Amino acid sequence: MTNTYASYLGLERLLSAQTLQTSSDDELLFIIIHQQHELWFKLAIHELDCATNSLMKEGAQEADCIIAFKRLSRVSAIQHILISTWDVLATLTPDEFILFRETVGRDGASGFQSVQYRMLEFKLGLKYRSIVFELPGGEAKTVDLFESVHTETERQALRAALAAPGIYDAVIRYMAKTLPMFGIEDHGSGDYSSQYQKSAAVFRAWGHVYRNRMGAPELYQLGEKLIDLEDAFRKWRFAHLATVSRVIGSNPGTGGSSGLRYLRQVANQLFENPMYPELWDVRSEMFSRPKEFDLTGAGYGPERPGPRTARVADSG
Numbered sequence: 001m002t003n004t005y006a007s008y009l010g011l012e013r014l015l016s017a018q019t020l021q022t023s024s025d026d027e028l029l030f031i032i033i034h035q036q037h038e039l040w041f042k043l044a045i046h047e048l049d050c051a052t053n054s055l056m057k058e059g060a061q062e063a064d065c066i067i068a069f070k071r072l073s074r075v076s077a078i079q080h081i082l083i084s085t086w087d088v089l090a091t092l093t094p095d096e097f098i099l100f101r102e103t104v105g106r107d108g109a110s111g112f113q114s115v116q117y118r119m120l121e122f123k124l125g126l127k128y129r130s131i132v133f134e135l136p137g138g139e140a141k142t143v144d145l146f147e148s149v150h151t152e153t154e155r156q157a158l159r160a161a162l163a164a165p166g167i168y169d170a171v172i173r174y175m176a177k178t179l180p181m182f183g184i185e186d187h188g189s190g191d192y193s194s195q196y197q198k199s200a201a202v203f204r205a206w207g208h209v210y211r212n213r214m215g216a217p218e219l220y221q222l223g224e225k226l227i228d229l230e231d232a233f234r235k236w237r238f239a240h241l242a243t244v245s246r247v248i249g250s251n252p253g254t255g256g257s258s259g260l261r262y263l264r265q266v267a268n269q270l271f272e273n274p275m276y277p278e279l280w281d282v283r284s285e286m287f288s289r290p291k292e293f294d295l296t297g298a299g300y301g302p303e304r305p306g307p308r309t310a311r312v313a314d315s316g
């Protein structure tokens with residue numbers, strides 16, 4: 001077959017993958033916004049894998065950090081595209097949406113079922129197996145992610161992403177080797193399915209990196225890049241929340257949750273339990289004690305993590 005623009009990009013398949021289920025003129029927008037999210041999720045997952053692998057490899061050096069940094073910059077750029085696409089979806093008004101929502105959302109179809117979104121969260125460092133949310137009546141419901149997926153392939157992909165190191169695990173591993181004087185413990189087990197717990201040693205090491213920027217510039221840059229990622233992820237969640245608010249108000253979601261209340265809880269969660277906790281704690285220290293911020297780690301330990309509101313990390 002001749003290689004053409006269309007054949008190389010699989011355009012025939014791509015452009016015929018928008019199957020409308022109603023006669024609404026607004027359904028195409030809805031499908032395309034979701035599809036482009038899934039495409040960008042795919043690339044972001046790939047880039048995160050590349051960044052993680054370059055830092056996890058035996059004998060990783062500064063050059064590998066630079067590669068990781070570049071990959072993560074690409075993820076940041078993707079996140080900014082995704083945040084801005086909410087402006088396009090926000091042009092959908094409630095009376096337009098209602099004409100196709102019941103049809104396309106029947107059987108519980110919802111972004112809630114996006115496997116790639118869960119994988120992206122795992123790669124970024126949020127690890128959980130089930131989600132607890134409130135039903136519209138106020139009752140709590142627990143959804144096991146592995147039971148709720150629809151194919152074995154999806155289940156395997158999800159399982160592999162859960163067990164694999166996230167980007168923060170990889171950065172900390174590199175940090176442990178580069179800054180051995182802080183005594184950062186090696187994860188060792190090779191199974192990264194549990195939610196990362198913050199540590200005083202990592203906090204002290206980040207404090208050192210931020211106070212001595214020229215001492216470990218590659219780690220300083222990686223630290224700031226991780227902050228970019230988490231900051232953008234927070235913004236995506238809030239942009240989703242804001243769009244949902246203007247399109248369906250406080251009505252329940254098609255995925256069965258209370259809707260806005262659930263999404264608000266999830267959006268706030270990253271402030272209560274950040275993905276990269278020590279990096280945020282170092283920022284608090286820098287601001288409150290800019291000249292000599294406290295690196296003793298005093299008061300730093302398991303007593304400080306906040307409550308987990310919607311995600312359950314350690315069942316099953």
Ligand code: HEM
Nearest residue numbers: 033037110111112114117244247253254255256257259266
């Ligand atoms: C008019 C457009 C949208 C509305 C009204 C909407 C509404 C909702 C609601 C109410 C939920 C909570 C779960 C549920 O009960 O269904 C949810 C979850 C979710 N939605 Fe949307 N959504 C919209 C667009 C999108 C788009 C474009 C994406 C992109 C992939 C998306 C991705 C997600 C994801 C990943 C979740 C799960 C969030 C989590 O559990 O943390 N949504 N959505």
